Amino acid sequence: MTELVRFGVSMNEQLLKMFDKKIVASGYVNRSEAVRDLIRNRLVEMEWEDENQEVAGTITLVYDHHVRGLSHLLTELQHNWHELVLATTHVHLDHHNCLEVLVIKGPAGKAREVADRLVGVKGVKHGQLTITSTGQALK
Numbered sequence: 737m738t739e740l741v742r743f744g745v746s747m748n749e750q751l752l753k754m755f756d757k758k759i760v761a762s763g764y765v766n767r768s769e770a771v772r773d774l775i776r777n778r779l780v781e782m783e784w785e786d787e788n789q790e791v792a793g794t795i796t797l798v799y800d801h802h803v804r805g806l807s808h809l810l811t812e813l814q815h816n817w818h819e820l821v822l823a824t825t826h827v828h829l830d831h832h833n834c835l836e837v838l839v840i841k842g843p844a845g846k847a848r849e850v851a852d853r854l855v856g857v858k859g860v861k862h863g864q865l866t867i868t869s870t871g872q873a874l875k
Contacts, residue, residue, distance in 0.1 A: 738875060745771075780869045787845030793867045795838040795851045802832055803859035810857065814838065817850050833861070841870065 759770040783789045801807050814821050820842040827835045838854075840847050848865065855863030 776874055779874065780867060783869055783873065784844045784848075784867050787843060789844050790842060790870055790872075791844045791847060791867065792839075792841045792870050793847055793851075793865060795840060795854055796862075796864050796866065797836045797838075797854060797860050798829070798862045799834055799836070799857075799860045800832050801834045806857065806859040807834075810836065810854065810860075813850075813854060813857070817846075820846060820850055 755770070756767070759767065762770070764770040764773075780791075783791055797810070799806055799810070814824065820840050821838050822841055823839040825837045827837075829835050840850065847867075851863070851865035854860065855865075
């Protein structure tokens with residue numbers, strides 16, 4: 737386990753009050769854990785800025801499965817990037833709409849490319865790439 741380091745931060749009183757209100761509402765027990773999470777979030781974002789950095793994430797798609805050939809095309813595209821797609825979950829939301837979540841891991845640039853391609857397919861109603869880290873660099 738690494739040693740904890742204490743440091744001070746100066747900020748506007750109103751900004752601190754707003755921060756404290758938000759972290760209490762989010763269930764944090766103290767400022768330190770909230771600040772650690774903010775730092776971790778920024779470090780993950782920075783990982784994704786490096787096109788070659790290995791990252792993890794999810795691609796969430798909502799689409800109408802009645803659109804001719806759409807399910808087949810989405811499956812075909814996923815097979816084309818089999819080295820990136822670790823798992824897929826498919827859920828029937830109602831008679832027309834499906835939700836599909838792809839768990840991905842690979843180079844950040846490739847992950848964004850795959851997400852953009854899948855979200856851009858005609859018939860996909862909504863799609864989103866959610867980024868996270870492989871955890872290797874986070875403590």
